[in-house]
């Protein structure tokens with residue numbers, strides 16, 4: 483009898499979405515629609531994904547995304563489901579009462595329905611397996627990519643051939659017999675070339691032609707979760723590079739693809755991790771984040787990272803306007819002269835050169851190196867070699883007039899830091915003006 487009662491309760495309980503964080507999109511009652519209160523559409527989003535994925539930064543339903551992933555019937559219901567103005571915890575309510583309060587009468591109605599079951603069954607069996615993907619701390623777009631790959635939903639030529647969209651199933655990159663998901667991401671010569679640039683070469687020997695979920699489960703047994711995150715991001719970068727080749731006839735440098743994967747994972751961790759540790763909201767509040775400059779001003783963030791093994795430094799800089807919009811970004815490799823401050827000064831000097839050429843004046847320079855800021859603002863002086871770079875900076879400041887320099891915590895400097903890390907992987911200095919390259923867009927959103 484108790485089980486019967488719980489079953490009744492379970493059928494009639496529904497979540498009220500406050501922030502959607504603890505409510506799974508599929509397999510949970512949350513749609514205000516009897517009798518299942520569940521999404522009817524087949525999952526095209528990661529299984530186990532929470533409703534919060536469907537809510538945008540303004541705390542409204544993300545209509546484009548919902549349109550993309552749900553059939554019209556579900557979409558309409560989701561869009562009609564009211565959200566609070568600000569995020570609130572999700573609540574449990576009794577779905578068969580107008581006020582959400584349980585009553586014996588409505589409980590009885592459910593019991594009646596249960597006696598004549600018409601409930602569409604949902605399977606939870608694979609849910610725990612999908613958690614392999616869901617547990618990873620990587621951007622949602624990469625999780626969704628992986629989930630699609632594991633479901634064999636990627637439009638590989640073999641898949642398109644099976645659907646009679648293309649004439650033959652051959653691999654567009656190496657011409658071998660069939661391009662399935664495993665081939666595109668691991669077996670293809672083009673993919674192999676990229677894996678060779680990573681620390682995961684030997685993993686390829688352990689994985690045979692199998693589905694991606696099995697590949698991931700195998701990797702989980704041998705690698706740490708942090709490493710698996712990087713492997714998954716590399717798969718994503720390989721697929722991107724494959725698409726660049728197929729659709730735009732562009733050959734992306736393998737180094738760039740691999741660096742992109744690393745930078746994506748690292749910057750995601752830098753941005754998300756401090757907020758997730760020891761629980762929000764206090765922790766999030768103490769971690770300051772980047773702030774735009776006053777109206778009419780530009781802000782340039784600069785940073786340097788060292789790779790002592792190669793005696794090289796990576797320099798990165800990003801310029802944004804008072805709306806936080808992308809204006810310019812740049813990265814380059816340089817020699818390491820035994821002092822991180824010297825590298826930070828070089829980053830500031832080079833950044834200033836770019837800002838001058840891009841006419842980003844008046845300008846605020848932000849560096850997370852207190853020494854360099856003190857030297858540039860003349861709070862301190864130095865007689866060591868850094869002096870040369872600093873005096874170049876001073877000359878530029880004199881000429882440009884409206885430029886100030888200030889210190890910023892590392893948490894506000896993550897874009898420049900990411901670019902500096904990326905710089906270590908690329909051969910040529912790279913400068914982007916006006917248009918942000920798509921693979922860096924996530925940094926600026």
Ligand SMILES: [Zn+2]
Nearest residue numbers: 653656670671
């Ligand atoms: Zn191939």
